[in-house]
Amino acid sequence: MVPSIEEGRIVLIANPVSKSGRGAVAASEAARLLRERVGDGRFEMLTTAWAGHGESLARELGPDVGCVIALGGDGLVNEVVNGLMARAPQDRPVLAVIPVGSGNDYAETLGMAYSVPTAVTEILRFQTVRADVGRVNGRYFAETLSFGLDAAIALDTMDRRQKSGRAGTMLYLESAVDQLFHHLQVFSFKMDVLGAEPGCAPHPEWDDAYLVAVQVGPTYGGHFRITPKARLDDGLLDICWATPELSSMRALALLLRARGGKHTGSDHIHFRRASSLVLDFEEEPPAQMDGEPVHGTHFLIDCVPDALTVVVGQR
Ligand SMILES: [Mg+2]
Structure with a gap:
């Protein structure tokens, strides 16, 4: 059972090469803001090093994580969703998205802001909804x-x-x-x-x-x-x-x-x-x-x- 989003750790999974490298700049800005707001002990940033890496990072998140933030585009969201869906339903932390991709359709659907500081503020309001996920031949899609x-x-x-x-x-x-x-x-x-x-x-x-x-x-x-x-x-x-x-x-x-x-x-x-x-x-x-x-x-x-x-x- 994962902790609540208000109490658990917050992990940022960032794709540094998203949007032709803008991802790295956005990731360090998001990390700085999140550290300031929730404290070092409750925050951690992980960066993806290869295509598909976001999936294993999300699958292997510790049991103390209440929220995972995907910073990147729809491709990274897809990886994180596949990682979360490999976990038992009660062990899936809340998913948030900071849109820094070439395609940001999922973030658009969620109504997320495109400015990093505004998106961070929105995430820390902890306003959530339940969402369905699509599945095709055993793989999952968000949007x-x-x-x-x-x-x-x-x-x-x-x-x-x-x-x-x-x-x-x-x-x-x-x-x-x-x-x-x-x-x-x-x-x-x-x-x-x-x-x-x-x-x-x-x-x-x-x-x-x-x-x-x-x-x-x-x-x-x-x-x-x-x-x-x-x-x-x-x-x-x-x-x-x-x-x-x-x-x-x-x-x-x-x-x-x-x-x-x-x-x-x-x-x-x-x-x-x-x-x-x-x-x-x-x-x-x-x-x-x-x-x-x-x-x-x-x-x-x-x-x-x-x-x-x-x-x-x-x-
Ligand atoms: Mg529907």
């Missing part, structure tokens, strides 16, 4: 799992970022335009919804889509509100898929509308909620989970309800 066009854009953006050292919305849009106008393709998929809302078709059939997104929270790809009504605490995953026939221009227009969650009225956009589903693809599509690549054609997906306690900000 998003998606296949097809948007995953191709997300992965291509990451590739461009690593090659150029640039970041931001422009890079994402460049990548989006390239994918939409030069690589727009449909993926043949079959969705077998198991725990669905009443009124859903019981028999899955093969269908074509540009993208399929399976969401815990409402956003992906840097604050695109793909499933604007998704809730963290309803025990259900929000699914959105986009079907043909769309020209590159219309697809781009829809993508831009999705930024504000205004794509939902289109005849090409479909929604469903489910607690579990099976997704099959004829060919391996580009796929991402919290911004990290995923591989395969057969995906067992479910919602783990009420899995974590998370700190929320003031937005």
Whole structure:
């Protein structure tokens, strides 16, 4: 049984190379502020040294830790969530996020501030909610799992970022335009919804889509509100898929509308909620989970309800 967030130790897990090295500066600032506020004895900073390291650090946190703060982007959040989910439910400390990543969709969902001092103040208010976690083929995701066009854009953006050292919305849009106008393709998929809302078709059939997104929270790809009504605490995953026939221009227009969650009225956009589903693809599509690549054609997906306690900000 972990101690309460007010009494337990606070551990900061920081990714120093997040956002092209800005993570290191943000981490030392956050560490200084947290030490001042809670005292040396109650605070510790751990830094990740390789991809995936955050997972083992979170899994092996001591029993006296009441709160773990992930300082980085969605990739680090994903690692920490996988580490926490490897622990028994009563042994999972509260999760908080200080957004210092290229993608900060989970922090956005939690309403966290982007300034480090404000985020630290928000965390020390200890305002928490319970949150569901998604699971795909035995791995966990905090916010998003998606296949097809948007995953191709997300992965291509990451590739461009690593090659150029640039970041931001422009890079994402460049990548989006390239994918939409030069690589727009449909993926043949079959969705077998198991725990669905009443009124859903019981028999899955093969269908074509540009993208399929399976969401815990409402956003992906840097604050695109793909499933604007998704809730963290309803025990259900929000699914959105986009079907043909769309020209590159219309697809781009829809993508831009999705930024504000205004794509939902289109005849090409479909929604469903489910607690579990099976997704099959004829060919391996580009796929991402919290911004990290995923591989395969057969995906067992479910919602783990009420899995974590998370700190929320003031937005
Ligand atoms: Mg939900």
